[in-house]
Structures are given as structure tokens and as C-alpha cells.
Amino acid sequence: MAGKVEARRAALREKLIELAEAQIVAGGLSSLKARQLAQDAGCALGAIYTVFDDMTALVLAVNGRTFQALGQAVRASFEGAEGLAPNDRLIVMSNAYLSFAAEHTHLWRALFDVEMSTDHNVPDWYMSALGGLFALISQPLSQIFPEMEAEELSLMTRALFSSVHGIVLLGLENRISGVPRDQIEVMIAQVLSHIR
Incomplete structure (x- = not known):
């Protein structure tokens, strides 16, 4: 039974x-x-x-699926392009992030709009999904900055993610501080190509 x-x-x-x-x-x-x-x-x-337990737990379950789809889209973007320079891989991945956000805007926004912070008990699987996305970014960054310690690389990864996320968010929302949709990729490339 x-x-x-x-x-x-x-x-x-x-x-x-x-x-x-x-x-x-x-x-x-x-x-x-x-x-x-x-x-x-x-x-x-x-x-x-x-x-x-509550509606937030349900949203987190939906977000878990979204993280998986986002991770697959980002990984697929550089399959067969492993020989690209690290900066170029970051640009390719960021453009895949932009495409996913533009095509699945409401699901993508739900990843960040759910009421949750590091002060609350975030499920391990959720942090693992986020960590998987950050690992994709860390790999080319570790080639650009081979001397960086793990903690510093982690901080750089989050800073880079936050930068690209901000460019994408402001651009897709047509904020006056952002750039027009057709210029988002150009702005991302300008930022990422100068990382040394």
C-alpha cells in the first residue's frame, strides 16, 4: 500500500x-x-x-529543470569548438546564455526572481546545478589566469557571470542603461575579449 x-x-x-x-x-x-x-x-x-513544503519549493523544482536545460545549451554551444581560445569560448558560452534567456525569458527570469538567498536553506541539488554552470565558466578562466588560487578563481567566475547576466538582463528588458537587443552580443564580446 x-x-x-x-x-x-x-x-x-x-x-x-x-x-x-x-x-x-x-x-x-x-x-x-x-x-x-x-x-x-x-x-x-x-x-x-x-x-x-511551499510554493518556493515548487519553483525551485521548476528551476532545477531550467538549470539543466540552460547547462545543456551552454555546453552544446562549444561542442566541437574546444580548440577556441579561452576568451572566445567565454564569448560563445555567453551568447548561448543570451539565446537561452531570449528564447525562454520567463523560465530564465524565474531562476533569479524566486525569493531565495544564501541566508536560507538552499537545496544541495540546486547549488550543484548552479555550480555546474559556474564550472563551465571556470574552465576557460583557469586557462586565462593559471596562477589564480581556487578561491580567487571562484570569485572571478561569479564576477564574470554577474557581468554577463547584467548585460543580458538590461538588454533584454530594454533598460536605458542597457544596449539594444541587436547589440548585446557586441557588448559581451567587447567585455570578454579584453580579459587578460
Whole structure:
């Protein structure tokens, strides 16, 4: 009997993740509503909280899938281009990041819009997914700066990610401090090609 209960919980969990992802794709993170989700899933509102502690936990599950897709897109961008100079690999990866953000804007925004900080208990799998993305950036950076200690390289990786993320975010949102969409790749290349 316990096996059937667990199977139903697992099925409901997967269904809720898929429905939440669809709601976020359609209208962004702010469009995710528990009542609508329960109605779409054909379950009671309280059933959501038998599978997830809260809505943030559900968003994190969706974000986990988004991180996987983002990581695959970034890795695919430099497959077959391993011979590129480290700066050029960073540019290629950053352009893949931009493309993913432009094509999946609501899911990408949900990665950063969810209410979470390092002060809270962030799931290990979530930090691992983020770490996987940072590892892709660290590899060419370690070639550019072979003398850097691990801690300094980690800080440089986060600084570079934050820089590219900011350029992409401001550009895609058409902020006056950003650049037009068709100039984002140029700005990324200008920044990354001068890292020495």
C-alpha cells in the first residue's frame, strides 16, 4: 500500500512541476497561483503542500529543470569548438546564455526572481546545478589566469557571470542603461575579449 501512495505522490509531484512550468512560461513567475495549479492538476489545494513544503519549493523544482536545460545549451554551444581560445569560448558560452534567456525569458527570469538567498536553506541539488554552470565558466578562466588560487578563481567566475547576466538582463528588458537587443552580443564580446 505504501508503494502506491508514494507512486501517487511522485506522479502528482511531476504533474505539478509540469503545470507550474507551463504557467511560468505563459506569464512569468508572478502568474504562478496555487489555486489555479490545483485546479489544473485536478487535486485539492492542500494536496500541493503534501508534495512540496511551499510554493518556493515548487519553483525551485521548476528551476532545477531550467538549470539543466540552460547547462545543456551552454555546453552544446562549444561542442566541437574546444580548440577556441579561452576568451572566445567565454564569448560563445555567453551568447548561448543570451539565446537561452531570449528564447525562454520567463523560465530564465524565474531562476533569479524566486525569493531565495544564501541566508536560507538552499537545496544541495540546486547549488550543484548552479555550480555546474559556474564550472563551465571556470574552465576557460583557469586557462586565462593559471596562477589564480581556487578561491580567487571562484570569485572571478561569479564576477564574470554577474557581468554577463547584467548585460543580458538590461538588454533584454530594454533598460536605458542597457544596449539594444541587436547589440548585446557586441557588448559581451567587447567585455570578454579584453580579459587578460
